[in-house]
Amino acid sequence: MQVTQFLKHHFRHFNAAALIDAAEGYKTHLANGNKMLVTLAGAMSTAEMGIILAEMIRQDKIHAISCTGANLEEDIFNLVAHDFYERIPHYRDLTAQDEEDLLNRHMNRVTDTCIPEMEAMRRLENTVLKFWEKADQEGKAYFPHEFFYQILLSGELEQYYQIDPKNSWMLEAAKKNLPIFVPGWEDSTLGNIYAGHVISGDIKNVHTMRTGIQYMMELADWYTQTAKEESTMGFFQIGGGIAGDFPICVVPMLHQDLQRTGVPLWGYFAQISDSTTSYGSYSGAVPNEKITWGKLGKDTPKYIIESDATIVAPLIFAIVLDM
Structure with missing residues (x-):
């Protein structure tokens, strides 16, 4: 039985039914000639969602991505250092001493997975610094994802590949020059490293890296x-946080701040989240709240699946891909 057949036979109620509805809505949105932006929060790249995400990009099921700086870089960490990663299935039982032992081995833990600092972060730093310095010396400026596109397409990292490159979503995105928006990039490992190189004087002009407000300006032009x-444009949100909040705000900005007419609201909305609606949580806000902010309309197809994105997103993508 195909994945889609299995899901449609067994997933009939509650969050399972919402998963099917969201997937079918996604397919209908694309079939009507529309496009889709996907947002990535959490540690989806370290969870190796790139395996199916890359296929979605290849088959033109995703037309833009908004992600955290961590998801941007961690797909490439996994690309070049996968064999050095360590999985710790008993992570709930770790003591403070166990955690310190991991620190001393330069193994940075993300739930049940440890990212090796030397083989992933420092290896990539050695390469990316050359591209940063070259742009800095030439008086040029690029977005974080543009630097990665340059590096990936140059082939300089190929000698380090430790997974099948077709499973890297960033590599597939680079091949298609997919629009990517990375709000809050400075809140990432390489963002911290970049700041360090500016402080130490290796990078003379902090603005060699385009970020933040410039990303919103780029997003405004692209959306228009x-x-x-x-x-x-549809909006498929994995998790919450800045990766989702930043891009969805472009519509009210275009309407209210720029007074642009003829710009449609988001035409589809789905969110996978296990956050609860409490204490003003954006991540836990139900889709209808976004109507009051001018992001969605009352007739916009809206779906929310309250579950683990590492389980739900691949299943939805499998249906979209007719697997």
């Missing part, structure tokens, strides 16, 4: 040019 009344 791409989303039309006859071809709207």
Whole structure:
């Protein structure tokens, strides 16, 4: 039995049914000639969601991505250092001493997975610094994802590949020059490393790296040019936080701050989240709350699956891919 057949036969109620509805809504949105932006929060790249995400990009099921700086870099960490990663299935039982032992071995833990500092972060730093310095010396400036595109397409990292490159979503995105928006990039390992190189003087101009407000300006232009009344943009949100909140705000900004007419609301919305609606939580906010902010309309198809994104997202993508 195919994955899609299995899901449609067994997933009939509650969050399972919401998963099916969201997937079918995704397919309908694309079938009507529309496009989709996907947002990545959490540690989805370290969870190796790149395996199916890369296929979604290859098959033109994703047309733009908004992600945290961590997801941007961690897909490449996994690409070049996968064999050095360690999985710790008993992570709930670790003592403080166990955690310190991991620190002393330069193994940075993300739930049940440890990222090796020397083979992943420092290996990539050695390469990326050359690209940062070159742009700095030439008086040029690029976005974080653009630097990665340059590095990946140059082939300089190929000698270090430790997974099948077709399973790297960043590599597939680079091949298609996929629009990527990375709010809060400075809150990432390489963001911290970049700041260190500016402080030490290796990078003379902090603005060699374009970030933040410039990303929003880029997003505003891209959305205005791409989303039309006859071809709207969908919004598929994995997790919450800045990766989702930043891009969805572009619509009210275009309407309210720039007074642009003819710009449609998001034409589809789905979110996978295990956050609860309490204490003003954005991540736990139900889709209807976004109507009050001018992000979604009352008739926008809306779905929320309250579950683990590492389980749910691949299943939804499998349905979209007709697997």
